[in-house]
Amino acid sequence: MYIKSLKLNNFRNYENLDISFEKNTNILYGDNAQGKTNILESIYMSSTTRSHRGSKDREVIRIGQEESHIRVCINKCDVDHEIDMHIKKSKNKGVAVDGVSIHRTTELFGLLNVIFFSPEDLSIIKNGPSERRRFIDMELCQLNKLYYQNLSSYHKILNQRNSLLKQLAYNKSLMDTLEVWDDQLVLYGSRVIEERERFVRMMNEIIYDIHYNLTSGKEKLEIVYEKSVEADKFKDTLVDKKNVDLNYTSTQTGPHRDDISFLINGIDARKFGSQGQQRTVALSLKMAEIKLVKKMINDDPILLLDDVMSELDSKRRASLIDEIKDIQTIITCTGYDDFIKEQMTINSVYKVVNGTVSKE
Numbered sequence: 336m337y338i339k340s341l342k343l344n345n346f347r348n349y350e351n352l353d354i355s356f357e358k359n360t361n362i363l364y365g366d367n368a369q370g371k372t373n374i375l376e377s378i379y380m381s382s383t384t385r386s387h388r389g390s391k392d393r394e395v396i397r398i399g400q401e402e403s404h405i406r407v408c409i410n411k412c413d414v415d416h417e418i419d420m421h422i423k424k425s426k427n428k429g430v431a432v433d434g435v436s437i438h439r440t441t442e443l444f445g446l447l448n449v450i451f452f453s454p455e456d457l458s459i460i461k462n463g464p465s466e467r468r469r470f471i472d473m474e475l476c477q478l479n480k481l482y483y484q485n486l487s488s489y490h491k492i493l494n495q496r497n498s499l500l501k502q503l504a505y506n507k508s509l510m511d512t513l514e515v516w517d518d519q520l521v522l523y524g525s526r527v528i529e530e531r532e533r534f535v536r537m538m539n540e541i542i543y544d545i546h547y548n549l550t551s552g553k554e555k556l557e558i559v560y561e562k563s564v565e566a567d568k569f570k571d572t573l574v575d576k577k578n579v580d581l582n583y584t585s586t587q588t589g590p591h592r593d594d595i596s597f598l599i600n601g602i603d604a605r606k607f608g609s610q611g612q613q614r615t616v617a618l619s620l621k622m623a624e625i626k627l628v629k630k631m632i633n634d635d636p637i638l639l640l641d642d643v644m645s646e647l648d649s650k651r652r653a654s655l656i657d658e659i660k661d662i663q664t665i666i667t668c669t670g671y672d673d674f675i676k677e678q679m680t681i682n683s684v685y686k687v688v689n690g691t692v693s694k695e
């Protein structure tokens with residue numbers, strides 16, 4: 336699949352934008368704070384309904400305006416589709432696909448598969464577990480609509496169970512209702528655990544070779560899913576640890592406490608890896624993600640590379656360029672001399688200046 340064109344109206348610092356993209360490598364370059372990342376953000380939103388920066392809807396609307404529009408025309412299996420997202424200041428956003436409004440955002444997932452790679456992603460190994468969970472969740476949501484439903488149901492029930500635990504601190508008469516929430520939590524939670532298990536297993540099948548090559552055979556990488564609890568033991572653990580949860584007035588067990596670790600030659604890279612090793616693992620993780628998505632959707636995802644090339648050394652840059660040569664890539668940078676040095680084929684170049692984009 337590839338993006339043919341993007342139109343923005345009152346999105347971030349764009350009043351109006353209308354650009355078309357080539358099937359392969361597209362470069363957006365310009366000075367800082369001109370609007371390069373904003374373009375990638377709008378594409379990411381039209382794929383996942385959310386901002387990659389975690390911004391609220393009203394923050395992406397151009398300051399002083401009431402609403403904003405993102406229109407993306409994509410080509411998938413030789414058929415054109417249009418995604419039209421209408422973002423409003425105080426109401427939920429509306430989305431239409433090929434002119435027909437969709438009622439649930441989940442209906443949008445999977446239509447446009449994008450992979451976002453930013454310099455912050457290079458810190459995923461050393462950051463906290465919530466970012467690693469977010470990485471898995473964002474990917475699984477795009478690949479599997481049911482995952483999104485199970486995960487959001489899980490979080491709803493978790494919030495309700497946690498409110499009940501707080502009430503139980505002073506009103507013990509509600510104790511019997513706890514079990515009702517436990518059953519629901521286990522139902523959705525175990526599905527989340529099983530999907531994450533499958534995801535880590537598939538990533539492991541791919542990442543080993545990628546990382547081995549990136550490190551010239553020096554490092555054997557393995558991803559380990561550190562689950563808070565096994566799916567089939569979730570119910571029993573909730574019962575066993577009921578008093579712990581009552582003490583903390585929140586649920587201490589479940590996939591909301593999961594993490595993943597990265598073993599380099601058997602040693603935990605989160606704790607013992609050098610900065611360079613951790614960044615290489617993060618790069619392997621992204622490259623494995625591209626390969627996995629390709630395999631799962633049997634099509635090419637679109638890669639959004641936000642100023643990440645300048646963060647990599649020449650060897651790693653060359654590996655990444657080699658990995659992405661067949662898929663549509665939209666790259667932002669402040670200058671593209673490095674790509675020319677790497678002899679990368681560039682299909683189109685745009686200069687971004689203060690919310691305007693011109694083709695070179």
Ligand SMILES: Nc1ncnc2c1ncn2[C@@H]1O[C@H](COP(=O)(O)OP(=O)(O)OP(=O)(O)O)[C@@H](O)[C@H]1O
Nearest residue numbers: 347348367368369370371372373394395396397398
């Ligand atoms: N809601 C908004 N309305 C208007 N302008 C906005 C809004 N949100 C952000 N901006 C402006 O967008 C610009 C930043 O855009 P962006 O993050 O895309 O820059 P960039 O070109 O990627 O820069 P860098 O190279 O530093 O990453 C800033 O000038 C900021 O003030």
Ligand SMILES: [Mg+2]
Nearest residue numbers: 371372641642
């Ligand atoms: Mg930027």
